[in-house]
Ligand code: RM4
């Protein structure tokens with residue numbers, strides 16, 4: 258499509274950021290605290306709102322329960338709205354309790370399965386209270402050793418548990434089913450891949466769709482093909498964008514393989530209707546700042562989408578039908594190599610934000626102010642040190 262049409266589509270692009278990426282996080286080796294990192298759900302919402310102000314395209318923030326639990330969700334909703342954002346997907350947490358050592362909805366014990374189900378029910382209620390229409394469910398369930406549990410039994414428990422969660426959904430609320438190859442378990446995972454997730458969603462009904470976390474596949478998986486097939490089947494519910502080098506690395510989107518991001522965004526760009534696909538980021542900033550890294554991810558998604566929108570679809574289709582293998586590939590490559598910075602500058606002028614929102618954050622004194630406000634003023638800002 259031409260630049261003006263691409264600009265119109267870019268204006269509609271909305272990206273949801275995750276509350277959990279704004280707080281301190283780390284690996285199993287250590288958590289290095291970041292000056293001014295958000296400590297409470299209110300501060301996490303503040304940071305998401307700042308990202309929205311600087312980018313103009315991140316109007317919602319996903320919550321993780323109980324990490325973001327509060328007593329009054331109506332008040333939390335109003336707080337978010339007062340900061341200029343709304344609350345997006347509610348993510349139940351089925352891994353943060355001692356009871357979940359051997360799983361949650363697939364646990365061998367009925368008692369633990371009931372606990373997990375109760376938590377999912379609570380999350381549906383929270384979603385209603387905050388005005389969200391999405392439950393993003395990731396199950397950490399699996400086993401570490403062959404023989405540890407009966408795989409078919411576990412699949413049965415999975416279906417039953419998911420059906421029970423699905424039954425709680427009010428009309429208009431969607432259950433996005435997230436899969437992941439491995440981790441925290443290493444021998445088997447109950448929802449390991451998009452096929453299993455799609456199978457479960459088909460069993461459940463139209464309010465269940467698959468969530469593709471771009472870091473949750475075996476090395477070398479063709480993620481854009483998964484996206485294409487799920488779109489064709491009406492089963493693509495949303496994304497957790499991040500990048501990875503080895504496993505579930507949760508790195509800045511597009512930092513390792515921007516061409517893959519472009520190919521994924523191309524599947525979205527050429528789909529007739531992607532209005533329902535929730536574009537969410539799921540990241541963990543362990544050694545870098547949180548807010549500017551989030552903005553960088555947002556900008557990288559915009560860049561990839563802009564390039565994807567500029568693919569000459571007519572010529573591409575003609576080359577494909579004409580069996581011109583290299584010609585078709587070169588059309589994609591040409592779009593990928595286009596310098597879209599001028600187009601994105603136009604977009605940001607229209608959105609009334611700075612041409613480089615990462616730079617705007619870094620020179621705007623935000624980091625020092627947040628460090629001071631949040632009681633880490635004695636630690637010099639990482640930017641001032643360099
Ligand atoms: C998982 C998965 C989920 C996220 C948790 C914290 O690997 O990506 O989406 O909620 O991490």
Ligand code: MN
Nearest residue numbers: 435470497539
């Ligand atoms: Mn995820």
Ligand code: MN
Nearest residue numbers: 470472505539
């Ligand atoms: Mn993950």
